[in-house]
Amino acid sequence: SQQGEEDPQALSIQEGENATMNCSYKTSINNLQWYRQNSGRGLVHLILIRSNEREKHSGRLRVTLDTSKKSSSLLITASRAADTASYFCAPSRGGYNKLIFGAGTRLAVHP
Amino acid sequence: DVKVTQSSRYLVKRTGEKVFLECVQDMDHENMFWYRQDPGLGLRLIYFSYDVKMKEKGDIPEGYSVSREKKERFSLILESASTNQTSMYLCASSISQGVEETQYFGPGTRLLVL
Numbered sequence: 001s002q003q004g005e006e007d008p009q010a011l012s013i014q015e016g017e018n019a020t021m022n023c024s025y026k027t028s029i030n031n032l033q034w035y036r037q038n039s040g041r042g043l044v045h046l047i048l049i050r051s052n053e054r055e056k057h058s059g060r061l062r063v064t065l066d067t068s069k070k071s072s073s074l075l076i077t078a079s080r081a082a083d084t085a086s087y088f089c090a091p092s093r094g095g096y097n098k099l100i101f102g103a104g105t106r107l108a109v110h111p
Numbered sequence: 112d113v114k115v116t117q118s119s120r121y122l123v124k125r126t127g128e129k130v131f132l133e134c135v136q137d138m139d140h141e142n143m144f145w146y147r148q149d150p151g152l153g154l155r156l157i158y159f160s161y162d163v164k165m166k167e168k169g170d171i172p173e174g175y176s177v178s179r180e181k182k183e184r185f186s187l188i189l190e191s192a193s194t195n196q197t198s199m200y201l202c203a204s205s206i207s208q209g210v211e212e213t214q215y216f217g218p219g220t221r222l223l224v225l
Contacts, residue, residue: 043201
């Protein structure tokens with residue numbers, strides 16, 4: 001198993017701005033997942049990108065994956081105050097391989 | 112929708128007590144996980160199970176045990192609670208489906224050990 005490392009640790013923006021969070025990992029993967037956690041709650045799965053994909057969209061979310069650089073980014077466009085949460089990436093090799101979560105990026109969106 | 116429930120949102124226990132944290136999922140998932148989450152440390156895997164009566168140690172199993180007698184239920188047991196086990200505990204489940212294992216999380220149990 002391997003850990004994803006998110007960057008930055010914290011991000012503070014105004015409503016309407018875009019938020020970009022980055023993730024790096026160390027070994028080969030089958031897929032990479034992004035999760036969101038509202039304060040004091042469980043994690044919610046946002047999006048999964050496979051190793052043979054370079055970009056994926058879901059609503060206001062855009063995820064990119066660069067396997068040559070072992071990195072991924074999550075872009076939230078036109079952010080809203082309700083997007084305030086912590087965001088975690090989780091690289092996976094599939095099978096029984098465990099997901100290892102990093103410390104996450106804490107996003108604060110101010111009205 | 113997948114639903115993962117945890118028996119308590121908040122729990123206060125005393126040092127030395129035996130503590131049971133219960134997790135139930137309703138989607139017939141094979142895999143179940145227990146994590147603890149502490150500020151600045153992210154989520155750390157305690158134990159996971161990929162089938163009934165099967166269990167595997169995660170990264171920090173010391174001081175914990177688990178039980179999976181039924182597919183839908185995964186219990187985390189603190190044999191003798193200590194103050195350093197004060198934490199947020201998160202349960203998750205996933206289906207074994209090739210290489211795509213999205214995990215579905217419960218709401219978490221915030222445990223305080225006095």
